[in-house]
Amino acid sequence: MHRLLAILCGVCVLLPASALKHHILTKSWDEAQSDCLEYLRIESSRAVPFLAHRYEDDQTTKELIFCIALNLRIYDATQNVLRVELLRQFFTPDVNDTLYVNRTNDCLLRVQTPPKENSYYGRNPYVGAIESVHGMFRCFYYYYGNFNRNEPALPPTPLELKQIQQECAKIIGIPVGLLRCGSHLKAHPAYSKFSRCVVLRSGKYASELGDNSMKRFLAMMGLEGYV
Secondary structure, eight states, X not given: OHHHHGGGGSOOOOOOGGGGTTSOOBOOHHXXXXXXXXXXXXXXXXXXXXXXXXXXXXXXXXXXXXXXXHHTTSEETTTTEEOHHHHHTTEEOOTTOSOHHHHHHHHHTTSOOOOOOOTTSXXXXXXXXXXXXXXHHHHHHHHTOEEXXXXXXXOOOHHHHHHHHHHHHHHHTOOXXXXXXXXXXXXXXXXXXXXXXXXXXXXXXXXXXXXXXXXXXXXXXXXXXXX
């Protein structure tokens, strides 16, 4: 959580829509919530407060928020990671508020990192994650700002990243089998073209990312040496 908090202190630069043309997937908070109200079969009468963005501290609300976080990829169950920088995009601070970052950070410091839970056993394998995600949401809900109508681009899932890499290997002419052998893949003469293809099809342009961001993005996919 401490690592995630640092993101709030930096300057946020959102990618323009033109930078997402290779791989587009956007969704607003209300769209994700509408999905989850159906997934969880929450009755219309019970959904009224949620549609008005009123959220209580009860189990139904916690499960709804967790569903929305998964839907918007704010919580990555595979990596057991809470993505503060994504949740932030759904809230807009008051222009006259100069303390929203401090208030939110103070609150986030009290949110426990979700324990790593075995998703294959138990009635609900994400009890800890549900509590952590709900706690993080409440920090933004009460201290950061108001909901907005933004539809930010969602990061690709691990499964999508794997598919993108397979597609780019075919496009560039690299044997798909090399994707399972990093050292041989990086030694391939077309590797730089391959890594560029992956970045573009993942919705990110080199011209829109700083060097450090690019390195982190490629490292996340087990790639390096982008040209």
